[in-house]
Amino acid sequence: MEKLMAALKAQIIEQLNLQEVKPEEIGDDQPLFKDGLGLDSIDALELIVLLQQNYNIRIANPEQGPEIFRSVRTIAEFITAHQNKN
Amino acid sequence: MNIYIQGTGCVSPLETAAEGPFPVVVNPSYEGARLKVSDPDYKQWIDIKQIRRMSRIIKMGVAAAKLSLAEASVEMPDAIITGTAYGCLDDTGVFLTKMISQNEEMLTPTSFIQSTHNTVAGQIALMLNCHAYNNTFVHKGFSFESALLDSIMILKEGNSRHILMGAMDELTNHSFNIISRFNRFKKEPVTHTELLQSTTHGTVAGEGAACFVLGTEKSDSAMARLTGLTTSYKPGSTAEIAADIIAFLAVHEIAQEDIDLLITGRNGDVEGDTWYDHVERTLFPNQAVGCFKHLCGEYPTAASFGMWAGCKVLSSGQVPADVLFKGKAPEKIKKILIYNHYKETHHSLILLTGC
Numbered sequence: 482m483e484k485l486m487a488a489l490k491a492q493i494i495e496q497l498n499l500q501e502v503k504p505e506e507i508g509d510d511q512p513l514f515k516d517g518l519g520l521d522s523i524d525a526l527e528l529i530v531l532l533q534q535n536y537n538i539r540i541a542n543p544e545q546g547p548e549i550f551r552s553v554r555t556i557a558e559f560i561t562a563h564q565n566k567n
Numbered sequence: 568m569n570i571y572i573q574g575t576g577c578v579s580p581l582e583t584a585a586e587g588p589f590p591v592v593v594n595p596s597y598e599g600a601r602l603k604v605s606d607p608d609y610k611q612w613i614d615i616k617q618i619r620r621m622s623r624i625i626k627m628g629v630a631a632a633k634l635s636l637a638e639a640s641v642e643m644p645d646a647i648i649t650g651t652a653y654g655c656l657d658d659t660g661v662f663l664t665k666m667i668s669q670n671e672e673m674l675t676p677t678s679f680i681q682s683t684h685n686t687v688a689g690q691i692a693l694m695l696n697c698h699a700y701n702n703t704f705v706h707k708g709f710s711f712e713s714a715l716l717d718s719i720m721i722l723k724e725g726n727s728r729h730i731l732m733g734a735m736d737e738l739t740n741h742s743f744n745i746i747s748r749f750n751r752f753k754k755e756p757v758t759h760t761e762l763l764q765s766t767t768h769g770t771v772a773g774e775g776a777a778c779f780v781l782g783t784e785k786s787d788s789a790m791a792r793l794t795g796l797t798t799s800y801k802p803g804s805t806a807e808i809a810a811d812i813i814a815f816l817a818v819h820e821i822a823q824e825d826i827d828l829l830i831t832g833r834n835g836d837v838e839g840d841t842w843y844d845h846v847e848r849t850l851f852p853n854q855a856v857g858c859f860k861h862l863c864g865e866y867p868t869a870a871s872f873g874m875w876a877g878c879k880v881l882s883s884g885q886v887p888a889d890v891l892f893k894g895k896a897p898e899k900i901k902k903i904l905i906y907n908h909y910k911e912t913h914h915s916l917i918l919l920t921g922c
Contacts, residue, residue, distance in 0.1 A: 496675075498619040519616055526676045533673045 485557045493553070496531045497524050509554045517552075525550060532556075538563050570722055571789040571922065573729070574641065574780035576634025577875045578627040579863045580605055580773065584634060589879045592759065592862060592889040600752035601743055602773040602864035613694075620677050621690070622657040624737035627776035628687035629694065631733055636695075639780035639788050645727035646700040647688050650714035650734040652707050652867030654684030657739050687735055687776075708913025710734060711868040712798050715917075718781050719796065725783075733778030734868035743772055751865075757835070762861040763892055765835035773864015777871035779878075785922060790882035794902075795819045795918035805845035808914055812850055812906065815916050823850050827900045828886060830877055832869065832907030834860040839911050846906060847893065855894035857886055870907040874917055877903045881921045 490504035493513075497520065507518065513528075514520045520528075528550055532538045538560065540546065549559045577583040582590040584607035609618055609626045612633040618626065628649065636642070661678040680686075685703035692701050700721070704713035711734035718732040746752070753762075753769040762771060781793065797815050802808045816823060829851045831843040847856055857880070863872040880886055881903060886896040905917040 500619050501615060523620075523676055523680070530673050530675050 482557055482561065485560060486553050489553050489556055489560075492531055492535060493528070496527050507553060510552050513550055513552060528556075532560070536560050536563070568723055568725075568783055569785070570719060570793045571782055571785050572779050572791045572793055572878055572919075573782045573784075573786045573789050574635040574637070574639025575777070575790070575875050575878050576631040576636075576638065576733075577775065577777045577872065578604055578607065578631050579775040579777070579872055581862055582607075583875070584630060588883055589876070589887040589890070597756075597758060597771060600747075600754075600757070600769065600771045601738065602771055603738070604774055617694070620681065622655055622681060622737075624651075624655050624657065624735055624776070625681065625687055625690050627737065627774075628733065628735040628778070629691055631735070631776040631778040632691045632731055635733070635778040635780045636731060639729065639782070639786065641729045641731075641780050641782075643695060643697055644699065644729045644731035644780065646702075646718070646721055646730045646732075647692050647697060648700075648702050648704070648714045648718050648721075648730060648732040649685070649688040650704040650706070650710035650712070650868055650871075651684055651687065651736055652705065652710045653736050653742065654705065655682050655686050656737055656742050658682040658686075660739055660741050691731070708867045708909030709798055709800075709915065711871045712796060712915045712917075715793075715796055719793070722781060722783055728784070729780055729782045731778060731780055733776060734871035735776035736774055736866045736868045738772050738774040738864075738866065746772065753835070759861040759889075762835040763833055763858055766837050768837055770834035770836045770839070770860070770865045773860070773866045773869060775863050775866070775869070775872055777875040779874070789922050791878050792920040792922060793917070794920045795916070797916050799914040799916075801912050802914055805842055808842060809846055809849055811914075812846060812904075812916060815918070816904075819918060821902065821918070824853075826851060826854055826902050826904045827897045828855050828857055828880065828903045830857040830859060830873055830880075830890075830903060830905045831892075832860055832873060832909075833858045833892065834865045839908065842908055842911065842914075843906070853894075855886065855896050856892045857890040858892040859890060862889065865909075867909055867913075869909070870905065870915055870917065873905045873907055874919070877905055877917070877919045881919060
């Protein structure tokens, strides 16, 4: 899980071009949107593509989005659960 | 009705984004036949959360816009009007490349959203929270002039006090390589001091953004009066453009002798420069001549840099040594005529008068 979260932080920074943010500055449970990392709805679309490209995961139900993308840990848990299912 | 240029902002291959007089040209870095913008620290104008999504042309345009608004002490313009020939080329390239490489699947939104030509004007409006008239003109070598014409017409309607207008174009590796195939650029190495004397084919590629705040009041910051503008598409001969210039000056009740400084878009291309040679020789043989494309390179909206340079000359009362091409700089500069053409097809005349 720790390894996956570290990889996710690096991928999020690259995909969203988060200049001057280092992976270690993103907390595992830090909210990604609004007051946390400050991401917005366009970033949410970028994160959906990130999951498709890097983990071959399609989010079938858009209503799951806010829960999945709440933090790096929730994304990592979603990926792990998806991989275990397959 | 008089139209005044109340503020200017420019991002170019020179250090034009810094305050102060015309930047001293040390040595513009010609990389092959290509002049790149000298990027200022954009974070001084743009929030870091917004800057991450912006490609270079958006940052250049926003910076030039903010500089011009600050110089004019205008917070909210009554219109935002831009001109660009190529638009947001870099993001367009990113999006199209991904479309091909990813088989039209899993395309990210950012580069698509920001690949349209009106992205810069839209971004400026978003940052200013400006809901006023917002328009972008995409007319190849007349993009800047079309935006300028629209600004003039809106001001003449009498309902607007300040208009933020400008032009911007960026050069990417892709666009440089593609345009190079048409033999538009020099094959041999050239420096900015040699370019204007060149006797070979082609020029140097360039890019940049220049913005202006136009208004009908002579504010404290007003540096010049925009007296006239006209365009001519594919004039038949050098004699025809010379006649156009005489007619243009006549409309504004100005004699050829009244022009203190002629600024041309001479770019070192032996064919294209014959237009300027003819005009200089036949219409303005005794006047000082300035040039600007050795400083910014050639691009479809380069006339905007020429107008920015003209404003700097009028506001300072001096012709920078790096701008002066021919003759002796006059002691007093009241009227400047800017004559530019793009690829010998899009010819434009801009008349500036000192305040």
